[in-house]
Amino acid sequence: MKAAQKKLPPLYYAIILHFLDGKTDSAQGVVQALSPNYGGYRLLTLKDVEEALATAKENGLLEEADFLMDEDGELRIDYRMTEFGRDMVQRYLL
Template identity: 40%
Template sequence: MKLPLNYAIINYFVHFDEGTADDVMRKLSPDYSNYRSFCRSSIIETLMTARNNNLLEEVRYELDEAGKLQIYYRATPNQRHTITSYIGCNSY
């Protein structure tokens, strides 16, 4: 069964060490690209909310080749435990 989009976004960080909104979009695109809220701004909002709720932390910032700001997030072991406790652990 497919997770709700916001859960899938957060669940990404249980399986990958770090990533940006664009990394999450690339990974989730095959299953979620037809969702109305599957856009960069909504994914960034979900990541920022997860950070504010202490489910993720910001790792670093970079400008990509197009000059777009890329914020890298990650989940610590404790945060991963919290995520899997609430939403389970779906594989990618």
């Protein structure tokens, strides 16, 4: 692991922190946004990020904000952080 990568938060934390500023995003957007820093991580795949987002939703950290069918006919779900999620992030991750 490179020295610069050692200072990065764990990937799951980075996925959650991606939503801290109140924006909405999908798994595709999260993968694209985190790729510059986490591109070498084998769990930074669309499937794994979708699973992380679904888990965060079930735990009340995120909620579904919107959904649509993309140009390939795939369902794209946008998420946003809940107030509970923001409180938990501020208490335990920052």
